[in-house]
Amino acid sequence: RGSVHRICSGQVVLTLATAVKELVENSIDAGATIVEVKLREYGSEMIDVSDNGLGVEEKNFEGLTLKHHTSKLEDFSDLINVETFGFRGEALSSLCALSVMNVVTRHKDVEVGTKLEYDNHGKVNSRSSVARQIGTTVTLQNLFYTLPVRHKEFQRNLKKEFVKMVHVLNAYCLINTGVRITCTNQTGKGNRTTVVSSKGNQTVKENISNIFGPKQVQSILEFKQHKPTEEVSTEYGIKLTDGQTELFKIEGHISKCEHGQGRSSADRQFYFINKRPCDHSKLSKLVNEVYHQYNRHQYPFVALSITIQKVYDQYNRHQYPFVALSITIQKESVDVNVTPDKRQ
Ligand code: ADP
Ligand code: MG
Structure with missing residues (x-):
């Protein structure tokens, strides 16, 4: 069971960009106005995402990393009106199977924070009280280390993956007005550089100018x-x-x-x-x-x-219409040989 889950998890989280995107989405879903992404060695050693969102309730500590556990969807009909980025409850469970994951969180209704360490199966390994402001920090170490081939590819393409991740993060910065998102990276030489920084302005245009x-x-x-x-x-x-x-x-x-x-x-x-x-x-x-x-x-x-x-x-969601559609255009406008079966 463990290895099947690991393989499926590798399909949910394919790249560095997906891993970071999932964590940032969770922060925004939790109502955060400040999201800080901190990477070590371009994310290959550590990815750490902190927010000032609602925090995680104690009753969700164990479920957080279980497959299909989500606090965002009450019943299936909600799917149409879903307003949050997440609703499948797959990200944390997958990330847990692919890296070493820790969560530090303080829910808005409690006085003290909790540090949770998870194993690759999503079970809580250890739990302790810590001081923290309201919000959540999720830390991933050694992303993909449980999938050796992917891990090697990841290390090999690190800079490329990093550039893609920055692009994805910038998209989130642009559209999420009112949310400040920053990303810094620290390399072996010790210097930490800021690679993404948005001030969370009220309009997309201001965000563009800012970023x-x-x-x-x-x-x-x-x-x-x-x-x-x-x-x-x-x-x-x-x-x-x-x-x-x-x-x-x-x-x-x-x-x-x-x-x-x-x-x-x-x-x-x-x-x-x-x-x-x-x-x-x-x-x-x-x-x-x-x-x-x-x-x-x-x-x-x-x-x-x-x-x-x-x-x-x-629309009628349970039925497809009858269609017979024929298009005639000049022969030179069509390339029949895109695929061997000539269907594209
Ligand atoms: P989804 O986002 O689809 O619900 P995830 O696996 O990404 O699934 O997260 C599982 C659950 O963990 C969420 O439904 C939410 O309750 C909780 N969670 C994850 N990240 C955060 C966060 N940064 N702040 C508060 N709750 C969080
Ligand atoms: Mg999510």
Whole structure:
């Protein structure tokens, strides 16, 4: 059982970026306004995430690291309206199986903190009282050491993984207005450097200026588009429930990348759906194509967020429609040989 869990855990947490992202999400879910990420040796020796959130209740100390244990979802119908980043209860249980995990937490209703040490199966190994402000610190040591091949790959690609992690963290900084997120890294030589720092401003635009410098918001194109009910009803035949005024909203900031950035589309582009950072290859392709018509040598800075209102009830969730759709276009517009079965 132990090794099956370890293998599955390796699929939940694939990279350094996922590990850090999961911990930061938990902090934000706990209502933190300050989140501090501290790494040693780019995260390979230690990842330590501290927050000033609600803390963990004593009754959850044991369950915290159990598979599918979550305090965020009461029943299955909540899934549609879920407002937190987490709801599957997989992250801590997986991280426990992949590293040495400690938690120090003080719940808002108690006077003293507790330090919990877990084993790889998610059991509490030791427990002691410590002084702490309200909030939680989760510490991971030797990430992936239980998966030797992954561990070796991780060490080999450390710098690359680190760069990816910084990008992911910056996405969280941008979209989570009102939350200050910092990340520092300490290497063997002893110096600790700050790699991510957001002041938790009230708007995404201020966050952009703060994180990437004021130049990045110069000549910024800011836009906001709402799709109102009537327009959507006519266009898509979708009726919205009472009180709904729009189906979706796209908000964005696009500007020329600062000097030295923007050579790759991955440099400074961020996409969000319902405030969740995501990869949206179709959308990013579209944005870059349009931008390239004007500026062929550079990719733009992009922070684009889409808010989709709750429209789930409009669809029939238990059935797929009948479809027979045939598209005819010029032969030279199609590459049939993308995959051997010619289906892509
Ligand atoms: P999920 O986020 O999907 O609920 P996790 O495995 O990430 O699952 O976390 C398990 C549970 O541990 C959460 O539901 C929450 O109750 C608790 N928890 C984790 N991190 C924190 C934190 N930083 N502050 C408060 N509670 C936390
Ligand atoms: Mg979580």
